[in-house]
Amino acid sequence: METTQLDPFDRKILALLQADARLTNNDLSATVNLSPSQCSRRRQRLEEEGYIKGYRAVLDRDRLGFSLTNMVTVTLATHNRDNARRFAELVARLPEVQEAHALTGEMDYILKVVTPNLKALSEFVNGELLPHEAVQHVKTAIVLETLKETGSLPL
Numbered sequence: 464m465e466t467t468q469l470d471p472f473d474r475k476i477l478a479l480l481q482a483d484a485r486l487t488n489n490d491l492s493a494t495v496n497l498s499p500s501q502c503s504r505r506r507q508r509l510e511e512e513g514y515i516k517g518y519r520a521v522l523d524r525d526r527l528g529f530s531l532t533n534m535v536t537v538t539l540a541t542h543n544r545d546n547a548r549r550f551a552e553l554v555a556r557l558p559e560v561q562e563a564h565a566l567t568g569e570m571d572y573i574l575k576v577v578t579p580n581l582k583a584l585s586e587f588v589n590g591e592l593l594p595h596e597a598v599q600h601v602k603t604a605i606v607l608e609t610l611k612e613t614g615s616l617p618l
Contacts, residue, residue: 496604
């Protein structure tokens with residue numbers, strides 16, 4: 464699929480939608496000074512070309528009972544393609560894992576994990592991560608306070 468360059472109107476539409484994905488084409492039109500039909504065509508093109516990957520609701524972790532945020536670093540038992548694939552498959556099926564990143568340096572992966580409490584964190588680490596054949600070592604850090612959390616790109 465051929466992609467086009469983003470112009471200032473496209474960037475403004477993307478910035479507005481990442482702040483509030485519920486905006487209608489009429490809402491966008493009033494802010495970016497294009498007609499609703501032009502905003503609709505641009506939004507559709509941005510979706511088709513993959514600039515917009517999807518829409519979602521941001522839920523309140525605390526209200527839903529997931530008040531503990533944890534950063535978990537993982538070192539693999541052996542460093543080969545199959546082991547990395549097995550670990551990726553494990554992470555993909557664990558709903559507690561919100562983010563998973565492969566790293567350079569001392570640790571192989573860092574995971575952002577949410578749990579309701581310390582007992583659930585312990586069960587997650589001891590019941591899911593440590594018994595897995597791909598995992599050698601796990602370290603956890605409990606987040607005391609979140610100073611900034613965003614998925615927004617600096618458009």
